[in-house]
Amino acid sequence: MAATLGRSVLVGLIGRGTALSRTPLMHEAEGARQGLRYVYRRIDPAEMAATPSFEEMLRAAEICGYAGVNVTHPYKQEAVSYLDDMSEEARAVGAVNTIVLKDGRRVGHNTDLSGFAESFRRSMGGEPKGRVLLIGAGGAGSAVAHALLDSGVGTLLIADTNRAGAEKLVAALEGRFGRGRAAVAPSAEAAAPDADGIVNATPIGMADHPGMPLPVSLLDGRHWVIDIIYFPMETAFVRAAKAAGCRTATGAGMALFQAVKAFELFTGLPADPEAMRATFDSFGAE
Structure with missing residues (x-):
């Protein structure tokens, strides 16, 4: 550890509408805790x-000497076109949320996948099973889809207003997991009644994208519901799901665990999830 004390690390977040992101402070607090000028x-x-x-x-970012950047909406899939290499997970997902910049190379990673899986285990007390409706086939949706099937979901139904995007994601999932594990849903409304769980992986519900990804009337107490958004911390969708008696989780866990892994990629040092969680929680409910 002594060899790393005082080392300067400059990183960033490329994305639109990031003013409420808790990621910068999580990273900076963990860097300071480890003696870095982060x-x-x-x-x-x-x-x-x-x-x-x-x-x-x-x-x-490269010109300014950044060690890397996180990537969020709407660039997670576009970013793939500008990389020199990708991790196996990122290649499978077809999207990145972390790019390490080192020795003139851009190497993409996807820490959303492991972040979602770890968050689900902790917040829901196990692994996802049965039939799941995923709303959103973008960069975050792709990572969530792979994490759900990796974790044991039997059938994943994917709904997106961009049907071509949903079809592309299903084809990628079939290539990795085999036929029959994923399918394009005719619509979120049509698929919800037969689903055991529902995940919102769209920006609908964010502070600058108000609305609901699914009509409240379709939520039932037997559903478990996850919204990967965390600003606001509790979206209208999560509140409606709670009112309907559903088990719910916000995007807080995914945001935390993807940040833990990203910190490690940027610095080469192990991060403390509990210390980063304390920083995340220090923001309060909003």
Whole structure:
């Protein structure tokens, strides 16, 4: 540890609408706890006078000496086109949320996958089983889909307003898990009544994307419900699910455990999940 004391680490988050993200403080607090000069900056085109492309933002991070960046909505799939290499998980998912910048190379990782799996185990007390409806086939949805099937879900029904995106994800899942494990749902509304669990992996419900991914009337007490959003911490969807008697989980766990893994990738040092959780919780409910 002594050899790393005082080492400077500059990292960032590329994404749109990230003002409420708790990731920067989690990383900086953990870096300080380990004796690093750790700086985490948001790179958000929504806060810029011009609108740079993802490639321009990534290149700017390289030029400024960043050790890496996290990637969030809406760039997780687009980012794949600008990498030199990817981890096995990221390659399987087809999306990245972490890019390590080292020795002139860009290496993509997907810590959302393991983050969701660990969060589910802790919040739901086991592994997901049965028939699950996943709403959203984007970068986060793809990671959640792989995590659900990895964890033992029997059948995964995927609903997305972009049907082509859902079909592409199902094809990728079939290539990895075999036929019959995943299918495109005609709609979230049509699939919900037969589902044991429901996961929202769309931005609907975020502070800047208000709304509900599914009509409240379709929620039933036998469902377990997860919304991977964590700002706001408790979305209208989670509140409605609680009112319907469902077991629920927010995106807090996924946000925490993906950050733990990303910190380790950026620094080469093990992170303390409980210390990072304490920082996350220090923000309060909102």
